[in-house]
Amino acid sequence: MKILIVDDFSTMRRIIKNLLRDLGFNNTEEADDGNTALPLLQNGSFDFLITDWNMPGMTGIDLLRAVRADEKLAGLPVLMVTAESKREQIIEAAQAGVNGYIVKPFTAVTLKEKIDKIFERIEATAG
Amino acid sequence: MDAAIETDGELLASARALVDELEAGNRAAADKLIDALGKVREQSLFRELGKMTRQLHEALNGFTLDSRVAALAETDIPDARMRLNHVITMTEESAHRTLSAVESTLPVAEQLRSQAGSLGGKWRRFRNKDMTLEEFRAMSQEIEDFLALALEHADRIHGNLSEVMLAQDFQDLTGQIIRRVISLVQEVEERLVELVRLSGGVDNKDAPSKEDAAALARGQGPAVPGVEGAGSTVSGQDEVDDLLSSLGF
Numbered sequence: 001m002k003i004l005i006v007d008d009f010s011t012m013r014r015i016i017k018n019l020l021r022d023l024g025f026n027n028t029e030e031a032d033d034g035n036t037a038l039p040l041l042q043n044g045s046f047d048f049l050i051t052d053w054n055m056p057g058m059t060g061i062d063l064l065r066a067v068r069a070d071e072k073l074a075g076l077p078v079l080m081v082t083a084e085s086k087r088e089q090i091i092e093a094a095q096a097g098v099n100g101y102i103v104k105p106f107t108a109v110t111l112k113e114k115i116d117k118i119f120e121r122i123e124a125t126a127g
Numbered sequence: 128m129d130a131a132i133e134t135d136g137e138l139l140a141s142a143r144a145l146v147d148e149l150e151a152g153n154r155a156a157a158d159k160l161i162d163a164l165g166k167v168r169e170q171s172l173f174r175e176l177g178k179m180t181r182q183l184h185e186a187l188n189g190f191t192l193d194s195r196v197a198a199l200a201e202t203d204i205p206d207a208r209m210r211l212n213h214v215i216t217m218t219e220e221s222a223h224r225t226l227s228a229v230e231s232t233l234p235v236a237e238q239l240r241s242q243a244g245s246l247g248g249k250w251r252r253f254r255n256k257d258m259t260l261e262e263f264r265a266m267s268q269e270i271e272d273f274l275a276l277a278l279e280h281a282d283r284i285h286g287n288l289s290e291v292m293l294a295q296d297f298q299d300l301t302g303q304i305i306r307r308v309i310s311l312v313q314e315v316e317e318r319l320v321e322l323v324r325l326s327g328g329v330d331n332k333d334a335p336s337k338e339d340a341a342a343l344a345r346g347q348g349p350a351v352p353g354v355e356g357a358g359s360t361v362s363g364q365d366e367v368d369d370l371l372s373s374l375g376f
Contacts, residue, residue, distance in 0.1 A: 009298060009299035009302055009303075011295050011299055012298070014292075015292055015293060015295060015296055019289075019292075022289065053346050054345070054348055055346075059345065061344060062344075083299075083303055083348060083350070084346050084348075085347075085349075085350045085361045085367070086343060086347055086359050087361060088343060088359070089343055089346075089347070090367055090370050090371065091370070094371060094374045102364065103364055103367050104299065104300060105293075105296050105300065107293065108293065110364055
């Protein structure tokens with residue numbers, strides 16, 4: 001399981017990376033905004049994308065739309081982990097095809113729950 | 128000769144006509160010409176006065192009616208104050224979370240150290256065959272207890288370290304808030320420069336337009352209690368989950 005973590009704050013990337021390692025996901029890479037994330041996604045075989053919303057350069061919502069618009073990446077599970085907490089934004093992300101949405105600050109338990117739920121749903125639709 | 132006198136040529140013609148009329152003894156016609164010449168002065172005076180009035184009016188409008196400046200003073204600056212206070216609160220909470228986790232880890236480490244030390248001493252006596260059967264039985268029990276304790280304490284240390292790690296999320300959240308305040312300070316600076324330019328007589332005001340949708344797409348940053356409009360921001364992960372499940376998630 002190869003996971004890409006996208007956040008403009010390196011501290012948050014480290015936190016998520018460590019939490020993922022605790023959950024048994026050791027294969028992670030990092031990017032600091034959508035512009036650097038997109039080529040990584042297109043060239044690497046990532047299985048999961050965790051992205052922040054508010055980033056300079058390309059935002060997380062634009063990255064999500066770019067992923068969904070890309071034939072090769074359209075099916076990639078995307079979990080948004082962000083401080084953006086306006087209802088319109090959550091609805092916007094849902095409409096853009098996000099698989100899960102976590103508001104910061106969050107706990108390790110929440111991260112695990114959301115990731116588990118995303119995979120459960122993927123398995124349910126696949127099988 | 129009632130037509131307005133505009134050009135130098137017309138002025139000269141009027142002056143010549145006046146001399147002609149006076150030489151001819153036509154007093155009434157001469158008076159008329161003198162009136163017309165006087166009006167030239169008045170007209171340019173009124174024109175200048177009108178120009179000045181308009182400039183003054185525009186400057187005052189620019190000064191008092193720039194709604195953005197008013198919004199900055201009434202809303203954004205107090206907002207920024209609350210945001211920065213929120214930053215203090217968040218950094219304080221994070222520091223306390225970290226310190227609490229460290230404080231509760233230190234005695235755990237100390238307990239492990241002292242029990243390992245005590246068991247180490249006994250173990251050495253056992254290896255030197257300097258131990259009674261009774262003592263050996265007691266030590267066996269102690270080792271068993273210690274292994275269970277080590278397991279439990281390792282979990283506690285792991286939990287506390289995770290807490291320390293998560294407490295560092297303040298850097299991202301406060302960073303986002305501070306960035307917004309920085310951009311506000313920058314805007315205030317630009318407005319002040321504009322006001323200075325305006326009072327210097329150069330007026331190039333451009334109506335500031337703010338597109339809410341575009342602002343939302345850029346991102347709003349972390350919710351700050353008492354700053355964002357209540358009701359539009361979710362209050363926690365549970366509300367996010369409710370909202371998403373209402374959308375069929």
